[in-house]
Amino acid sequence: MSVATAERVIEFRDALREAMSEEMRKDKRVFLLGEEVAEYNGAYKVSKGMLDEFGAKRIIDTPISESGFSGMAIGAAMRGLRPIVEFMSWSFSLVAADPILNNAAKMLYMSGGQFGCPIVFRGNNGAGGQLASTHSWCVESMYANIPGLKMAIPYDAYDAKGLLKTAIQDDNPVFFLESERLLSTTCHVPEEEYTVPFGQAIVRRAGTDCTIISFGRPLHFCLEAAKELAKEGIECDVVDGRTIRPLDIDSMVESVRKTNACVIVDQSWSFASIGSEIAAQIHAICFDDLDNRVYRVHSDDVPTPYAHNLEQAYLPNARKICEAVRQATYNV
Amino acid sequence: MTNLLIVDMNMTNTDTNTAADMESIEIRKDQLQLTPAAVPDKGVLLGFLRQMLLIREFEVRTMQAYQNRLIGGFCHIYIGQEAIAVGTIAAVNPDDPIVLAYRDHGHALARGMDPKYCMAEMFGRIGGCAKGKGGSMHMFDADHYLYGGHGIVGAQTPLGTGLAFATKYEDEVINDGKSNHVTLCYMGDGALNQGCFYEAMNLASLQDLPVIFVLENNRYSMGTSIERGTSMAHDLRVKSEAQGIHHAIVDGKNVISTYQDFSSIADWCREESRPFFVEAQTYRYKGHSMSDPRKYRTREEEANEESKDCIDILENFLMEEHDVTQDSVKQMARQVKTQVLQAVEWAKNSPEAPIEELYTDVYTDVWGPYLGTSKPEMLGDEGSEQ
Numbered sequence: 229m230s231v232a233t234a235e236r237v238i239e240f241r242d243a244l245r246e247a248m249s250e251e252m253r254k255d256k257r258v259f260l261l262g263e264e265v266a267e268y269n270g271a272y273k274v275s276k277g278m279l280d281e282f283g284a285k286r287i288i289d290t291p292i293s294e295s296g297f298s299g300m301a302i303g304a305a306m307r308g309l310r311p312i313v314e315f316m317s318w319s320f321s322l323v324a325a326d327p328i329l330n331n332a333a334k335m336l337y338m339s340g341g342q343f344g345c346p347i348v349f350r351g352n353n354g355a356g357g358q359l360a361s362t363h364s365w366c367v368e369s370m371y372a373n374i375p376g377l378k379m380a381i382p383y384d385a386y387d388a389k390g391l392l393k394t395a396i397q398d399d400n401p402v403f404f405l406e407s408e409r410l411l412s413t414t415c416h417v418p419e420e421e422y423t424v425p426f427g428q429a430i431v432r433r434a435g436t437d438c439t440i441i442s443f444g445r446p447l448h449f450c451l452e453a454a455k456e457l458a459k460e461g462i463e464c465d466v467v468d469g470r471t472i473r474p475l476d477i478d479s480m481v482e483s484v485r486k487t488n489a490c491v492i493v494d495q496s497w498s499f500a501s502i503g504s505e506i507a508a509q510i511h512a513i514c515f516d517d518l519d520n521r522v523y524r525v526h527s528d529d530v531p532t533p534y535a536h537n538l539e540q541a542y543l544p545n546a547r548k549i550c551e552a553v554r555q556a557t558y559n560v
Numbered sequence: 561m562t563n564l565l566i567v568d569m570n571m572t573n574t575d576t577n578t579a580a581d582m583e584s585i586e587i588r589k590d591q592l593q594l595t596p597a598a599v600p601d602k603g604v605l606l607g608f609l610r611q612m613l614l615i616r617e618f619e620v621r622t623m624q625a626y627q628n629r630l631i632g633g634f635c636h637i638y639i640g641q642e643a644i645a646v647g648t649i650a651a652v653n654p655d656d657p658i659v660l661a662y663r664d665h666g667h668a669l670a671r672g673m674d675p676k677y678c679m680a681e682m683f684g685r686i687g688g689c690a691k692g693k694g695g696s697m698h699m700f701d702a703d704h705y706l707y708g709g710h711g712i713v714g715a716q717t718p719l720g721t722g723l724a725f726a727t728k729y730e731d732e733v734i735n736d737g738k739s740n741h742v743t744l745c746y747m748g749d750g751a752l753n754q755g756c757f758y759e760a761m762n763l764a765s766l767q768d769l770p771v772i773f774v775l776e777n778n779r780y781s782m783g784t785s786i787e788r789g790t791s792m793a794h795d796l797r798v799k800s801e802a803q804g805i806h807h808a809i810v811d812g813k814n815v816i817s818t819y820q821d822f823s824s825i826a827d828w829c830r831e832e833s834r835p836f837f838v839e840a841q842t843y844r845y846k847g848h849s850m851s852d853p854r855k856y857r858t859r860e861e862e863a864n865e866e867s868k869d870c871i872d873i874l875e876n877f878l879m880e881e882h883d884v885t886q887d888s889v890k891q892m893a894r895q896v897k898t899q900v901l902q903a904v905e906w907a908k909n910s911p912e913a914p915i916e917e918l919y920t921d922v923y924t925d926v927w928g929p930y931l932g933t934s935k936p937e938m939l940g941d942e943g944s945e946q
Contacts, residue, residue, distance in 0.1 A: 257734065259733075285729070288767075291763070293759045295718065295755065296756060296760055296763050299718020299719055300718050300719075300721045300722040300725055300763050301722060303707070303718065303720065303726065304725050304729065305722075307657070307726035309730075327718060327719075327756075330712060331710075331715065331719065336924065336933060337693055337921045338693060338708070339690050339693075340689065340694065340936045342700045342702040342939065343700060344924055344933070376923070378923075399924040399925070474927050474928055
């Protein structure tokens with residue numbers, strides 16, 4: 229196939245900005261608030277230039293006051309506005325646990341269908357920059373437990389834009405988990421408008437020997453491992469779940485029925501996690517398809533350390549994933 | 561009820577400051593003086609009386625139903641504080657948003673919710689305002705711009721700030737006009753000790769949001785007296801002064817002066833697009849919730865407070881100033897009693913929610929086990945206006 233013009237390649241952070249800006253141009257109810265989003269142009273430059281285009285009434289700098297501004301945004305969403313709340317880090321969302329979990333996630337239910345909460349909470353999630361334990365939270369397992377919210381975890385710039393547009397258009401609260409380690413990664417993102425629907429996993433690398441299921445940044449290590457394992461003759465089917473709620477378990481099951489082996493890579497802690505949940509579902513649905521139990525790769529069950537060597541040892545990596553796949557496929 | 565002098569941002573407490581002290585204090589010039597609205601006419605006052613009688617009768621029947629195990633969970637009774645809900649809600653427009661704490665039945669009725677939907681909610685029936693999914697602490701009514709009672713102490717205060725943000729955004733950004741709403745955000749004195757309240761005030765002040773934090777100071781947060789739980793309990797203006805928000809005290813037992821003072825405050829907030837902190841001083845006659853034996857206060861204190869009852873105060877005013885007779889008040893009480901008993905019957909006869917309701921209203925859309933959303937029967941019921 230010949231391509232007339234060179235494919236447009238942009239950074240993950242630019243893709244996020246495009247998604248927000250496009251939706252804000254279409255719908256005046258959409259606005260952005262958070263720490264340093266306006267005059268500072270975003271702590272991670274995601275919202276760079278948005279203050280100039282949309283003005284201070286729609287791009288709103290907040291004080292460091294997560295509980296207050298999250299609750300304020302939720303009150304606004306109850307009126308039908310569609311706020312995008314940027315958490316500089318999801319680690320700081322813990323301060324806002326009551327509004328985001330008790331109010332955003334449950335308002336529609338508690339009000340008997342009267343007041344929904346069309347809101348997006350987005351920001352960096354996960355460790356990797358020697359920030360130590362309080363600033364290195366992986367919140368996905370903890371928050372995925374809660375009915376009433378949706379959760380998306382994009383892996384590349386294409387999905388970052390497509391999933392964020394879907395999130396902004398959704399009438400429900402969406403927890404949108406980005407990764408500071410991915411913000412500068414690039415890929416092809418078309419000029420034309422598109423969205424990526426929730427609840428549709430994507431196979432990032434096809435293989436027949438072992439399924440690897442993951443979300444977000446750890447996919448980078450999964451693909452690295454798959455490349456390595458291919459040299460050993462083990463072909464992996466790498467499934468990117470894209471969203472946790474809704475979870476596309478059907479695509480994961482389909483892959484496991486093909487490979488008969490499964491490894492789940494989840495950067496959160498193992499106990500009561502997304503990894504354990506998907507493993508339970510795969511065990512229940514694919515009991516007769518599996519040649520081995522499901523293996524899981526998580527961060528170690530300790531607070532995130534600061535020291536570079538300890539942090540690297542703590543996080544999922546390609547070596548750990550290769551080891552798990554060899555175990556799952558009896559290549560040991 | 562003469563001139564409402566709001567002397568905040570200033571130290572004038574002569575009990576604690578001698579003249580010499582005053583000289584050493586830098587006096588700020590941010591005083592605000594507002595003139596209370598006129599005393600409402602007889603018809604309006606009779607409407608106030610009817611609403612207060614309705615709330616009290618409703619709460620009496622609520623306690624009865626709770627004791628008969630028709631109502632479960634936590635249940636907080638508003639008796640004693642009726643003048644605040646009635647006087648403040650009457651002072652704003654019907655489409656000004658209000659958001660509440662968990663002692664919320666009285667405000668829901670004062671805002672216009674038909675008592676039958678309120679009672680059915682507590683009975684956990686499908687006819688309830690939230691289809692029985694919220695219960696006593698969670699009264700919502702979209703038709704009446706009532707954005708819920710909220711069960712976590714103080715949690716409604718950032719929501720109130722957000723509702724004010726939204727009306728201002730709608731008026732200014734979407735409709736390209738001038739901010740023209742004011743949000744009422746109610747709270748008990750217990751919420752004074754929650755951090756989110758200070759974040760909510762700070763944001764409201766920074767953003768110039770038209771929200772009134774209505775503190776219903778009934779002097780007890782659960783079983784803890786305000787002096788034991790709140791610093792500077794004798795001078796609560798300091799709580800909002802630090803955020804640059806004006807403060808006023810209203811007599812929460814006097815529905816007339818509450819209405820007069822609150823009207824002018826609400827008008828000022830609407831006009832200036834600024835927040836306010838209003839302390840309505842009151843007393844709850846019953847326990848914190850139905851299970852509270854009230855061992856933390858004396859029966860003498862309660863009797864003294866009940867002798868200054870808000871309904872008696874209004875009745876006496878109407879009899880003295882407007883020749884309203886004891887008989888006509890009794891007749892009104894009988895009508896209200898009938899209305900409440902009918903609400904109880906309606907609630908009893910409202911069916912339990914079908915089990916499918918477990919899976920509705922979790923998400924707006926249909927996916928997985930979730931069945932989308934539907935509105936309660938109450939919405940769109942023209943007859944629900946009182």
